[in-house]
Amino acid sequence: MKSLANIWNLGLKELRSLWGDKVLLVFVLLAFTLIVYTAGSAGSMELNNAPVAVVDEDQTTLSRRVIQSFQQPWFLKPDLIQYDQIDAVLDRGSHTFVMVIPEGFERDVRKGDVVSVQLNIDATRMTQAFIGANYIQSFVTTEVARFIEPGSGSTELPVSLVNRVSFNPNLEGTWFGGVMELITEVTLISIILTGAALIREREHGTIEHLMVMPLRSYEIMAAKVWANALVVMIAATLSVTVVIQGWLGVPVAGSIPLFLFGALIHLFSTTAIGILIGTVARTMPQFGLLLILIILPLQLLSGGITPRESMPQLVQDIMLLAPTTHFVSLAQGILYRGAGINVVWPELLALTSIGAVFFGTALVLFRRHLSA
């Protein structure tokens, strides 16, 4: 009972301190609103405004029609260049695609021959190169088919594919970017808040003050965890309802309370990480440098930016120990695919056990830190 009262009172103190730090509050607010919004509206892994150059050696109606088939927003209006400029534009990186339409293109098509069109692609632009090549192939084939047989579409195979893209039918980046940014912010802000709260106490000498009072170290740590987790939870709730559903207009498929519950469990691990860094770092700048080294792998290798299955097996295995990996897959399941608790329970279980281990480790280190 006394213990609970201590945790409660110390937590209230944390909230008051945070309220006093207006700069930090504004920072938290911006992170969960403006930054989430920006990331959502920027979302740019798909083909967008890809720069194309064309060497038109045919100069016929068909070649011009093919050139015109490159459409916004996927491609920029193609630039016409000379044959000897191909290497230069690709070397400079000003164009990702260079198409060469050979002389006699239209004549040979009319004859019924199969004509080759050369397409040079700067393959260092991974994102645009592959997707763009598919688009160009389908644009050009369609355009040529229409030229021969007006009104016809693409070439016919006996078996056609009917694509159904689940969960994000138009493959909109907005859906993806916004939610992933929210996940990043939940992790980042909770680590910063708890770690900074600990370091602030040490820099001001107040931590010693607490240590000579009849308080136990887990009470001090638990108070920091609940108070900062509460702030992040409130911010995350507002962010997912107001910014993601409202402002960005992302249709959330699953249950938001379930997502928030997952976030709460995730916060156990991240606040513990905050305490861990806070005990290791002696000063705020050291804390900042360590934070960068820890947050980047947590964020980049969690599967939230690029697909996990493409990473080396070793990296995938190591990242199973990181809470973010499970949180990302849980959040994607709930928010995009409408998964329920029957689907995401393994992630919840993983998060809980990781959280317990992290919290325990942080507590041990925190105790040792206080007594040293």
Place this chain on the structure above:
Amino acid sequence: MTDQVARLEGVSHVYGECQALTDISIEMPAGCMVGLIGPDGAGKSTLLGLIAGARKLQAGSVEVLGGDIGRQQFRNRLAPRIAYMPQGLGGNLYHTLTVDENIGFFADLFGLTGERRKQQINRLLEATGLLPFRDRPAGKLSGGMKQKLGLCCALIHRPDLLILDEPTTGVDPLSRARFWDLIDRIRAQQSGMSVLVATAYMEEAERYDWLAAMDDGAILATGSPDELRERTSTRTLDEAFIVLSSGKGPDKAGNEKEAEPPLTAAETRETGTIPAIEANHLTLRFGDFTAVKDVSFSISRGEIFGFLGSNGCGKTTTMKMLTGLLPPSEGDVSLFGKPLDAKDLGTRQRVGYMSQGFSLYGELTVRQNLELHARLFHLPEEQIAVRVDDLAAEFGLAEVLDQLASHLPLGVRQRLSLAVAVVHRPDLLILDEPTSGVDPGARNQFWSLLFRLSREDGVTIFISTHFMNEGERCDRISLMHAGEVLASDKPEVLIRRAGEQTLEGAFMRTLEAATGTDDIGSGAMLTDEHENEPDYRWFSVRRLWAYGHREARELIRDPIRMAFAFIGSALLMLILGYGITLDVEDLSFAVLDQDQSPQSRDYVTAFSGSRYFIERPPIADMAELEQRMRSGELSLALVIPPGYGRDLKRGQDTEIGVWVDGAMPFRGETIKGYVEGIHYSYFKELVKRTYGTIPTLSRVSIEVRYRYNQDFRSLDAMVPAVIPILLIFIPSILMALGIVREKELGSITNLYVTPVTRLEFLLGKQIPYIVFSMISYVSLVMLAVWVFEVPLKGGLWALSLGALLYIIVTTGLGQVISAFASTQIAALAATAIITLLPTVQFSGLTEPVSSQEGVGAIIGQFWPATWFLQVSRGVFTKGLSFSDLQPTLLNLAAFMPVLTLISVILLKKQGR
């Protein structure tokens, strides 16, 4: 030569909302020792800073050595004639540098060379007794030695005016006395030199020629010490100051003195009871450093026991052992007869602790602080309000109850700290330097409170202080030095035993007996007999080099920053290299085969045989498909309709359903592409197998040539892009921290008051970071080639030149950012955000700059990473050489002068 060393007229100074100086007009006589006296926050440091030219004049005029300090030109000529030692122990020193390196740095700044430089350094070290310690880092010197080193650094260039800001605060009395002897000697050797000193010790001020008493940013009185005492009819300067600051008559001050309880309670205390604290042979070692050595004492209940000693002598460490904060290496502590158990919460209920410096929550109000502590000590809820009101009344806090603690004056804050320490009515109070920096009047009030607690409530008080006159008020004291207790008894006994008049004298005698005279130094000349040739040139390679050399040394001795520079960039390269991989492979798929014919199975093998897809167990029905897609297990599901094989044979049109997980749009897009490709080539192959010919499905065939990266390996594309990210991120952060660190630690003062120019300062500090970053560039290239096996196709020299230019630019960027940040954490956050966002979004990392629109496109053009990215990708993947990249390299080089110019303009040669 004018008669005044400094003349101030109508000078005011504000920091934000805080008025530090209000309309000060004063003339200070030349050629003598001028003292500024007053408590912390009186405005002494601000005033000295203005006179030294270290702070920017806001209002009024200041004339120093006959010229207007407000003029930049005059300040430049004045710098070699002034020496300024800022507040704090070793405030202008670099703590990781040795004694020799510190002095050498200043010698370089003031243009000493060759034999004269060596002689002057040796002479100063010998005269101050620092010669045996010349290889010791400044941070490991004792307080007194640090101050002597600071003085050496200040005297390297024979100044006409020496400005010392609280040079002896926190230094033991013996070192203090020796410091002043040293100053006297310098003055005797160099007649005509003026010395300007601020101090919080009134006893010291007795030896100055002329005093200005300050409080609340105003001058209370000026004159010689005798004049001040006469005017206030008091015996000591301490009392004189109380009278001056309160504006009360001398009688009143005398009464307050009388009101103190007599110091007889110690005799009347009960004997035979268990002592409140007993310490037996306490020793604490940190590594091979012994902080506290064999300390024993016993304190009876109701006694006021004092620990006297300088900063760093082990007072605080001993107190921490008594509270259980630090476990002793040897020895034991008993509280109230029971051995101290750090885990026993019951003991903590009986102890109140006040740590050194203000350690309450400044962001809470007085009332909230009191209530919080009352609750944490579990006072019954109904008593809390009463207790808070009682304490507020008793400690004179009633009027400030709802103010934030951080807004209170120091004296009031210390009363609040004491109130908090006694909120749970402890039997024992442990107070660590509670009155440091508090003015004499407030100190008297504080002691009245202590006496009341001790005499009326029977609280045992264990207090530490470096004020000798406070030691005299204790029942018993221990004199501490270098971790050892030298003597312990009643103050009057100690004084008598030493045959001295005052406690200060007694302490000095004891110290002398204990430490000997090893660091006194010889009577050698301190100052150079030659007149210096001041170096007024606007640019000096030597000064630039002095800064560069020093910064490099500091960097090498800071493990965390070094680790971040090298391990950090390598680690981040590995993470980013694997993390931003865009290969979409090993995608899991499953089939809902409603046909189960040989034809349908044949179709599926086209997918399972592909390197992009991995087959999972088949799907039974639509509900299962839905569920497995939802869990994220499957990225792709194929639905083959009933009768597929039959329809295919008959040549009837049929459809295959493809379900793609679109949660990650980029991946979804790629899967669609793969599926279409496999589908198309499968049927081409099928037709060929069946009819032996390839059908003409389209009149146009597109020959795709993937240039530069034929294998389409993501690493080959990403690794050359990661290098520019890391080389903007880490160098700019380290550079910005390097400059802001100086601001935070106070050594930026050396830029303000020495002849070094802004350009020398910036370039000098930049060079080590450029060298470090180039080393890290080399390690990144080696990682790329050997670990990631990315071939380096083009010219290595072009890449390295590009990297060098780029690093100069990115460190320059860090310098620009550092102009806006005043704390290291702000510099860190600002640099991280400012460098990462444009680099990742607008520099062409994923989308070429030519695809960008609006603001992004403009930022992209004016962002250095855009250009170096072209160099890095060009050399690594496109095999470009120097001649191909010339225009890009020129673009990159164009950033250098611009950024340096901006930094020079933004950097201030004066503080605020």
